[in-house]
Amino acid sequence: xxxxxxxxxxxxxxxxxxxxxxxxxxxxxxxxxxxxxxxxxxxxxxxxxxxxxxxxxxxxxxxxxxxxxxxxxxxxxxxxxxxxxxxxxxxxxxxxxxxxxxxxxxxxxxxxxxxxxxxxxxxxxxxxxxxxxxxxxxxxxxxxxxxxxxxxxxxxxxxxxxxxxxxxxxxxxxxxxxxxxxxxxxxxxxxxxxxxxxxxxxxxxxxxxxxxxxxxxxxxxxxxxxxxxxxxxxxxxxxxxxxxxxxxxxxxxxxxxxxxxxxxxxxxxxxxxxxxxxxxxxxxxxxxxxxxxxxxxxxxxxxxxxxxxxxxxxxxxxxxxxxxxxxxxxxxxxxxxxxxxxxxxxxxxxxxxxxxxxxxxxxxxxxxxxxxxxxxxxxxxxxxxxxxxxxxxxxxxxxxxx
Amino acid sequence: xxxxxxxxxxxxxxxxxxxxxxxxxxxxxxxxxxxxxxxxxxxxxxxxxxxxxxxxxxxxxxxxxxxxxxxxxxxxxxxxxxxxxxxxxxxxxxxxxxxxxxxxxxxxxxxxxxxxxxxxxxxxxxxxxxxxxxxxxxxxxxxxxxxxxxxxxxxxxxxxxxxxxxxxxxxxxxxxxxxxxxxxxxxxxxxxxxxxxxxxxxxxxxxxxxxxxxxxxxxxxxxx
Numbered sequence: 355x356x357x358x359x360x361x362x363x364x365x366x367x368x369x370x371x372x373x374x375x376x377x378x379x380x381x382x383x384x385x386x387x388x389x390x391x392x393x394x395x396x397x398x399x400x401x402x403x404x405x406x407x408x409x410x411x412x413x414x415x416x417x418x419x420x421x422x423x424x425x426x427x428x429x430x431x432x433x434x435x436x437x438x439x440x441x442x443x444x445x446x447x448x449x450x451x452x453x454x455x456x457x458x459x460x461x462x463x464x465x466x467x468x469x470x471x472x473x474x475x476x477x478x479x480x481x482x483x484x485x486x487x488x489x490x491x492x493x494x495x496x497x498x499x500x501x502x503x504x505x506x507x508x509x510x511x512x513x514x515x516x517x518x519x520x521x522x523x524x525x526x527x528x529x530x531x532x533x534x535x536x537x538x539x540x541x542x543x544x545x546x547x548x549x550x551x552x553x554x555x556x557x558x559x560x561x562x563x564x565x566x567x568x569x570x571x572x573x574x575x576x577x578x579x580x581x582x583x584x585x586x587x588x589x590x591x592x593x594x595x596x597x598x599x600x601x602x603x604x605x606x607x608x609x610x611x612x613x614x615x616x617x618x619x620x621x622x623x624x625x626x627x628x629x630x631x632x633x634x635x636x637x638x639x640x641x642x643x644x645x646x647x648x649x650x651x652x653x654x655x656x657x658x659x660x661x662x663x664x665x666x667x668x669x670x671x672x673x674x675x676x677x678x679x680x681x682x683x684x685x686x687x688x689x690x691x692x693x694x695x696x697x698x699x700x701x702x703x704x705x706x707x708x709x710x711x712x713x714x715x716x717x718x719x720x721x722x723x724x725x726x727x728x729x730x731x732x733x734x735x736x737x738x739x740x741x742x743x744x745x746x747x748x749x750x751x752x753x754x755x756x
Numbered sequence: 757x758x759x760x761x762x763x764x765x766x767x768x769x770x771x772x773x774x775x776x777x778x779x780x781x782x783x784x785x786x787x788x789x790x791x792x793x794x795x796x797x798x799x800x801x802x803x804x805x806x807x808x809x810x811x812x813x814x815x816x817x818x819x820x821x822x823x824x825x826x827x828x829x830x831x832x833x834x835x836x837x838x839x840x841x842x843x844x845x846x847x848x849x850x851x852x853x854x855x856x857x858x859x860x861x862x863x864x865x866x867x868x869x870x871x872x873x874x875x876x877x878x879x880x881x882x883x884x885x886x887x888x889x890x891x892x893x894x895x896x897x898x899x900x901x902x903x904x905x906x907x908x909x910x911x912x913x914x915x916x917x918x919x920x921x922x923x924x925x926x927x928x929x930x931x932x933x934x935x936x937x938x939x940x941x942x943x944x945x946x947x948x949x950x951x952x953x954x955x956x957x958x959x960x961x962x963x964x965x966x967x968x969x970x971x972x973x974x975x976x977x978x979x980x
Contacts, residue, residue: 487769495769495813548765549797554819556765556798684880685894687937690774710970714942715774717966718781725966 363403366396370452390445393452401444404451405475408435409458411612412472414503415483415524416496417657418605419462421597422483424633425609426460429623430616435459440634443467447475458616465499469506472513479612481516483605485523486546486656487688496523496546503527514615516608519575522564526551529573535587535611538563538575539604543656545691579607586610586620593624596631599664635751642754645732647673649750653682653743655691661741662696670737672697673729674716675706675746682744689715697721705729706746729753757783757956758791760804762845766797766820770896772810772842774939778967779806779952782945785963788956801827806838806955809845811896811937814855817844824848824864833866838930838955842940843897846925846933847871853899867931868904874917875900882916882936883978884924890914891924892943892974893936901926910934915978942967943974 374389393400413423420440427434435457437450442464451459463471465485472480482503485496500523507515508530517528519536523546528534550557550566557564563572577586584591584607591610595602606627610620632638636651648668652661665672678686686708694716701722704713713723732738742750761776776792783790793802797819807829812820833839839849847853850869852860859873874897882895891911901919903909903926910925910932918924918935925934932951934940941948945967953960 497813497815545765545768549816549819554815556796685770685896685937687771687774687894687939690771690777690939690942691768710966710973711942714965714967714970718774718777718942723966725969 362397363400366393366400367404367452369393369396370400370449374449374452387441387445387449389452390441390448393448394445399474400448401451401471402474402476404448405459408451408456409616410475410477411458411460411479411481411616412463412468412475412477413460413481413483413608413612414463414465414468415481415518416465416486416488416654417660418483418601418608421602421633421636422481422605422609423460423462425606425627425630426481426612428630429609429613429626430458430460430618431622431626433457435461437461438634444471444474447471466502469502472506472510477513479514479516479615480510481608481612482518482524482528483608484518484521484541484543484656485527486543486654487691488654488683497551500524500527500551504530507531516577516611516615518608519573520563522547522557522570522572523551525573526570534573535577535615536573536575537577537579537607537611538572539577539579539607541604543659545655577607577611579604584610584624586614589620591620591624594628596628597633597637599660601660601664635747635755638751638754639737640754640756643731644734646737647732647750647754648737648739649747649754650739650741651744651747652741653747655688658692658741662693665739665741666696666700668739670739671703671733672700673703673705673738673740674712675740675742675750676704676708676712677706677743677746677749678708678711679745682746686711694719694721703730706742757788757806758793758802758804759806759808759955760802761792761794761808762801763797763816763820763823764794764810766816767810767812767845767848769813769816770811770843770937772808772845772937772939775810775840775842775941775948776808778939778941778948779808782948782963782965783952783956785965786960797823801829801832803832804837806840806951807832809839809841809848811843811845813844814857817848817853818855818858818861820844821848821853821861821863825862829864830866833930836930838951839866839932840951841931841933842937843895843935846935847899847901849931849933850901867926867928867933868907869901869926871899871901873900874898878917878935880916881978882918882924883914883980884911884918884934884936885914886911886947889946890975890979891934891936891940891947892971892978893934893938893940895935896937897935914980943971945971
């Protein structure tokens with residue numbers, strides 16, 4: 355394979371570090387994308403140069419990328435290079451690896467970038483979490499992504515693919531991979547996998563797993579997560595997470611399976627996960643304007659559905675903020691795929707640029723609404739749970755940052 | 757009255773199932789009894805006063821067309837049932853449409869409309885003048901729909917592309933279709949009531965909802 359001379363990688367890597375340092379010093383954000391861009395301009399193959407000689411774990415999927423990547427890093431037990439500013443395309447990966455020679459890497463990867471990033475980094479492990487509808491206006495229809503992953507998986511001869519066996523679209527993608535560690539995490543979201551990706555017949559979901567008339571069926575898993583227990587390659591693992599909800603138990607199961615495949619004992623790694631209580635503001639509790647707010651990110655129907663399970667009965671007030679900018683997907687129609695009826699009987703404060711779309715959805719779902727053009731002051735005596743989609747969450751994270 | 761939401765697992769990618777919820781809720785709040793049924797792809801087409809179709813991806817759209825051609829939607833409409841369709845649902849009701857891997861796939865043929873592949877995908881806000889009012893929504897499709905001379909479009913495009921840059925959707929005696937997602941009945945309460953009233957066979961009294969504010973806000977943003 356023709357590779358760029360080492361000197362060009364070195365020069366480009368310096369550029370990433372310098373530009374990012376300047377960018378941060380100037381207060382222009384977290385300084386990752388711009389430095390990455392500068393380095394890639396000098397050496398377009400910079401990522402493969404930086405990835406050479408280190409153990410790389412890639413994490414992709416519609417939901418849980420950032421959290422699972424953080425859990426992989428936390429469980430590893432040594433310094434890990436992570437793109438933890440949420441920049442999950444090549445610029446962010448380059449910035450995460452620059453200046454961290456030889457350090458293992460846990461990188462979250464945008465679903466559509468995965469084939470290119472995997473080709474450049476030659477990862478030890480690729481984690482495929484789930485696939486569901488997200489950002490409808492980008493026309494990255496879910497099944498098209500599944501097909502691209504499937505093509506990629508067929509090429510991953512030196513990689514273990516850690517894949518969600520409970521998600522039929524992920525199973526479709528990963529079944530071409532030479533080595534797969536299948537995880538049964540009982541993914542509850544099925545709206546995007548009603549018909550078989552092979553033959554389009556309706557999929558049957560039973561307690562033993564899903565199956566199709568054509569014979570395509572849920573693969574036998576080596577990692578099995580159930581209500582009370584987790585087993586990884588036959589080892590029983592105690593999961594005692596500070597992060598809430600069954601979604602994060604599933605994220606942890608993927609992270610521990612990935613770590614097992616790079617030689618980290620999942621029981622030892624699991625003990626390291628107990629201290630992770632927030633990830634990039636997600637699940638953070640923050641004092642704010644004399645009250646307390648807890649921040650929850652939910653950016654698509656599957657994510658919202660999982661978040662509602664966790665917040666529906668939470669004490670205190672429930673505020674939901676929805677934007678529809680480019681990064682959110684400009685069409686908020688997905689609000690009608692979220693089972694907001696779960697909140698019937700509660701009053702929800704509707705915030706964000708698309709608060710009226712949200713209020714309309716909630717109203718038709720039997721939920722009382724209060725529309726607020728600006729965030730009200732939180733009550734001093736009760737906590738507030740703020741569920742926000744992507745850019746709305748970033749605003750809330752910044753607004754309440756300590 | 758019975759409303760049947762058809763194949764949401766195939767034609768429900770863009771939240772259009774919300775149209776069924778909006779109609780049922782607007783009827784219920786006026787004291788009308790409406791039964792809402794969801795028809796999945798392994799079920800027979802039940803009788804209904806109004807059938808709803810939404811948008812979806814290419815493969816599922818093809819499957820929906822097969823199911824509807826085999827079922828007796830056309831016969832139900834001949835017997836008096838009405839149909840409201842969005843995007844892929846609109847294309848399926850026509851005589852043919854283009855999908856990935858197939859330039860000309862047979863539709864249900866309920867309306868003399870053919871859809872070919874457009875030069876580019878249309879993704880963005882859509883505003884259409886329907887009668888004297890504005891219909892607002894979001895379009896996301898790659899089709900260009902041509903109507904037979906005898907078929908009337910739903911309205912004239914004010915923003916976005918709709919069927920062909922000039923017109924959006926179509927209206928026949930019992931079939932109404934548009935490219936607008938949103939869902940379109942959630943964004944346009946007057947339009948929801950127009951389709952609901954036609955299906956109920958009566959003029960509906962006004963109903964104030966928070967959707968009125970949403971409609972006003974969208975019109976202010978997207979209108980001429």
